[in-house]
Amino acid sequence: MKISSAEFVMSNSDVAKCPKNNLPEYAFIGRSNVGKSSLINMLTGRKSLAKTSGRPGKTQLINHFVINKNWFLVDLPGYGYARVSKSSKKVFQKFITTYFSKRTQLVSAFVLVDCRHEPQKIDLEFMQWLGENQIPFSIIFTKADKLSKTKLPQNIEAYINEMLKYWEEMPNYFITSSSNGLGKDDVLNYIEEINQQLASS
Ligand code: GTP
Ligand code: MG
Numbered sequence: 657m658k659i660s661s662a663e664f665v666m667s668n669s670d671v672a673k674c675p676k677n678n679l680p681e682y683a684f685i686g687r688s689n690v691g692k693s694s695l696i697n698m699l700t701g702r703k704s705l706a707k708t709s710g711r712p713g714k715t716q717l718i719n720h721f722v723i724n725k726n727w728f729l730v731d732l733p734g735y736g737y738a739r740v741s742k743s744s745k746k747v748f749q750k751f752i753t754t755y756f757s758k759r760t761q762l763v764s765a766f767v768l769v770d771c772r773h774e775p776q777k778i779d780l781e782f783m784q785w786l787g788e789n790q791i792p793f794s795i796i797f798t799k800a801d802k803l804s805k806t807k808l809p810q811n812i813e814a815y816i817n818e819m820l821k822y823w824e825e826m827p828n829y830f831i832t833s834s835s836n837g838l839g840k841d842d843v844l845n846y847i848e849e850i851n852q853q854l855a856s857s
Contacts, residue, residue, distance in 0.1 A: 657724075657848035662700035665720040665728070669751045671758045675720055680854050681728040681761040682847055684796075685752070686768030687778060688712035688734025691798040694834035695768065696721070696731050699843060706731045718755055727851055728761065736778040756791055763850055764792045766843075771797040771811050771831065775818040784822065794828040796843065801833040 665675055684692040693706035693715055705721060707714055712734060719731040732752060756762065765786060769779050786793050797815070800808055808831070816826045830846070832839030 657844040659700050659844070660724050662702050662705055662721055662723050662729075664705065665722050667717040667719045669717050671718070671751065671755050674718060674755075674759065675722075675728065677728075678761060679722070679726060679728050680763045680851055681730060681759065682763060683730040683732055683755070683759075683765045684768060685732045685765055685782070686734060686796075686798075687736040687770070687776065688714075690734065690768045690770050691834055692734065692768055693731050695796065695798060695832060696729060698832070698834040698837060699840055700729070718751070727847065735782065736776075753785070756786070757789060762791070763854070764794065766796045766830075767793050768796045768798050769815070770799055771808060771815075772799060772802055775815055780818070780822065783819075783827070787823075794830065794846070796839070797829065797831045799833060799835075800831050800838050801835045 666673075668674065684696060686692055689710075689712040693708040696706040697703055697708065700721070700723065706719065715731055715733045717733065721729045721731070723729050732755070733749060735749065735752060756765065767779065767783055767786070769776070783793065783795075795815075797812060803811065812829075812831065819826050828846075830839045830842050832843065
């Protein structure tokens with residue numbers, strides 16, 4: 657898919673105030689600092705469309721972007737990070753779960769995980785929650801540029817093995833790097849295929 661336009665629409669924490677248009681919507685979610693906002697910039701080819709930072713907790717609101725005037729891309733705050741208290745660290749911010757439960761335009765989520773790390777409980781639990789709520793998702797492994805050519809497939813394989821303890825099949829997944837553009841076409845073509853199916857149904 658060619659990106660001919662990518663525009664910021666709005667930020668808010670209230671799902672009821674999200675755009676009313678019935679465009680297909682794709683949301684990027686994952687732990688703080690995993691690279692959600694960077695990936696959005698890489699996919700759209702707009703360097704600072706979504707705000708990024710080396711410090712976790714940069715994205716605090718639900719951010720809507722409209723792509724090619726016909727689908728929404730959503731940048732969400734990270735979970736698993738809270739300055740407030742340890743007990744709330746595990747809790748997904750309420751408005752994030754409300755967003756996933758209530759947003760009828762949502763077609764699919766992309767759960768981002770850092771390919772350098774072993775499977776994290778919080779990610780596995782979040783995917784479990786998506787499954788229980790029948791919210792379709794794919795996994796996106798981020799920061800592939802940070803691993804060697806031998807370590808990367810080893811980590812992916814270990815992740816798949818862990819997932820297969822809980823899931824009958826490995827969900828659809830992508831391997832990406834916002835630094836060198838790896839995975840860009842795969843993710844965009846996947847979204848385009850779904851959009852075409854929706855448009856013809
Ligand atoms: P929050 O908004 O805080 O939840 O974080 P986020 O998931 O949006 O992460 P963000 O895109 O702000 O990136 C966090 C840090 O990781 C930044 O310093 C990015 O430059 C870096 N980063 C993100 N993606 C990549 C990548 O693919 N490769 C490398 N090397 N660094 C990356
Ligand atoms: Mg962010």
